[in-house]
Amino acid sequence: MKQNFEPDSSATILFEHSKSAIRAEYILKKHGFKVMLAAPPPDIRKGCDLSVMVDAGQQIDVMKLLDNECIYYIDLIAYTCGQKPVELTTKKEIDGFIMVKSGNMKLTFSKTNGDIVNVSGGGCPDIPYIAQQLINTNLASPIKPLDIGSSLCAYLLDRALSEAKRTFMEESGC
Amino acid sequence: MLTLVGTYPDDDAGIISGNAEIVDGILVIGGKHIDISAGTPAMVAAAVSTCSVLDIDLPYCVLAGDTGQGNGSISLYKYLKDDIFSLHPDVITLHYITPLIEGMVDFGFALEDSGQNPKLIADAGAMYGAKISGLGHIFDLFTPDKGELAFLADVEAVHPMFVNENLYDFAGDRMPELIPNASQNGLCPDTMLVKGSTDYITRSGNIIQKVDSPNIPAMEAVGGTGDTLTGIVSALVFQEETLEKACCMAAKINRLAGLYSNIKPDSSILSLIEMIPEALMTVMEGLEGMDGIEGMDIE
Numbered sequence: 491m492k493q494n495f496e497p498d499s500s501a502t503i504l505f506e507h508s509k510s511a512i513r514a515e516y517i518l519k520k521h522g523f524k525v526m527l528a529a530p531p532p533d534i535r536k537g538c539d540l541s542v543m544v545d546a547g548q549q550i551d552v553m554k555l556l557d558n559e560c561i562y563y564i565d566l567i568a569y570t571c572g573q574k575p576v577e578l579t580t581k582k583e584i585d586g587f588i589m590v591k592s593g594n595m596k597l598t599f600s601k602t603n604g605d606i607v608n609v610s611g612g613g614c615p616d617i618p619y620i621a622q623q624l625i626n627t628n629l630a631s632p633i634k635p636l637d638i639g640s641s642l643c644a645y646l647l648d649r650a651l652s653e654a655k656r657t658f659m660e661e662s663g664c
Numbered sequence: 665m666l667t668l669v670g671t672y673p674d675d676d677a678g679i680i681s682g683n684a685e686i687v688d689g690i691l692v693i694g695g696k697h698i699d700i701s702a703g704t705p706a707m708v709a710a711a712v713s714t715c716s717v718l719d720i721d722l723p724y725c726v727l728a729g730d731t732g733q734g735n736g737s738i739s740l741y742k743y744l745k746d747d748i749f750s751l752h753p754d755v756i757t758l759h760y761i762t763p764l765i766e767g768m769v770d771f772g773f774a775l776e777d778s779g780q781n782p783k784l785i786a787d788a789g790a791m792y793g794a795k796i797s798g799l800g801h802i803f804d805l806f807t808p809d810k811g812e813l814a815f816l817a818d819v820e821a822v823h824p825m826f827v828n829e830n831l832y833d834f835a836g837d838r839m840p841e842l843i844p845n846a847s848q849n850g851l852c853p854d855t856m857l858v859k860g861s862t863d864y865i866t867r868s869g870n871i872i873q874k875v876d877s878p879n880i881p882a883m884e885a886v887g888g889t890g891d892t893l894t895g896i897v898s899a900l901v902f903q904e905e906t907l908e909k910a911c912c913m914a915a916k917i918n919r920l921a922g923l924y925s926n927i928k929p930d931s932s933i934l935s936l937i938e939m940i941p942e943a944l945m946t947v948m949e950g951l952e953g954m955d956g957i958e959g960m961d962i963e
Contacts, residue, residue, distance in 0.1 A: 498802055529821075540767040544768075545896075582881075585882060587930065593811055596885060608929060609887050610890070611809065611888035613760060613791065614763075615732055615789065618701060621887055638732070639731075640829060642824075643824075
């Protein structure tokens with residue numbers, strides 16, 4: 491479900507590493523908070539780093555939870571122009587295989603048995619490493635890109651894998 | 665000298681450097697053996713293969729291991745700042761690396777301080793870093809795919825993950841609409857090779873060439889097919905082809921290599937790389953008559 495924030499009622503949490511932001515999003519969602527990954531404000535970006543937007547009214551509870559979970563954050567600021575992550579995923583069948591695209595990442599699996607046969611796209615250094623771990627495994631495998639990598643490309647690949655699993659279950663009637 | 669810079673999937677963040685060669689299907693650089701898989705190794709292997717057939721100097725490579733922790737990328741940025749211009753490179757291709765604004769800006773200053781004017785090519789993380797640093801204009805060539813073109817066209821986006829979905833959610837035939845957007849925002853080089861079902865060669869926001877055959881849909885699924893394109897075009901630019909001709913030839917060679925290797929969605933990139941010499945010879949000899957390249961003047 492899409493999470494929309496009113497610009498004037500949101501706060502942004504900044505992290506040293508994108509991995510911490512992704513972990514924070516997971517924990518906060520698990521505890522029922524309204525939360526969204528977003529790009530940090532332009533004047534404080536180091537590169538393609540990540541921040542987390544939360545409802546301004548919940549920021550104290552959010553900070554308490556992150557402290558309890560030992561998720562280190564740099565700062566929490568009022569911020570009004572965060573860019574939302576791409577949520578679009580698309581699918582394409584090629585020669586008996588299904589390619590799932592999420593942003594710039596593509597994951598291809600066998601329609602017959604769910605074997606992951608290829609990963610393409612992306613530009614962050616963890617992607618070739620994650621691809622090596624994923625290719626020749628099966629969609630039923632517990633391996634997840636975000637357990638291995640922490641880049642934004644890894645986040646998109648994780649989303650492509652989730653969509654691939656859902657698609658394979660639908661196609662195979664599970 | 666053609667200098668190729670990027671990370672490869674390994675925990676050792678130390679720099680390895682030297683001329684690259686392919687021995688029994690393995691990349692060998694400075695005594696280090698590296699599997700040829702998607703990413704920088706595929707780009708390097710394609711450049712080695714192309715240079716070998718053209719009988720020109722093999723590429724000098726500067727690689728560092730990085731599995732996402734960023735240490736290898738930081739080693740490379742330091743090399744780009746302190747050492748690369750002592751090599752007096754003719755062409756520098758930057759590839760997989762964590763996009764860091766500070767590192768890319770330091771590279772820009774080092775280039776200026778060197779007084780040198782090498783041809784600069786960027787793909788993958790280096791292209792993302794160049795764009796978000798506002799330094800795309802110092803490069804001579806970017807090689808984005810469709811999704812990356814949307815990222816380049818969106819001034820605000822800091823990564824392909826954060827792109828206005830109105831730009832992302834577009835059919836392939838709308839590509840010509842995005843190309844001027846990407847070009848006019850000043851964050852990209854004048855020339856781009858936009859790879860996809862049709863490869864577009866663009867200059868100043870205008871499409872100047874298209875390459876669309878042979879059309880092999882499976883190539884999009886195989887990891888590394890964009891990397892090989894970057895490697896081939898780097899070698900051709902090093903051979904002093906014009907950017908436009910190098911892009912057209914590279915697009916055609918990459919497609920033919922895919923065709924000759926009978927590439928399928930479950931193929932490895934190595935199978936395509938092994939066919940680059942044959943594809944290159946075909947294009948060089950004009951046996952295909954350069955079909956599928958609109959207005960291509962191979963002379």
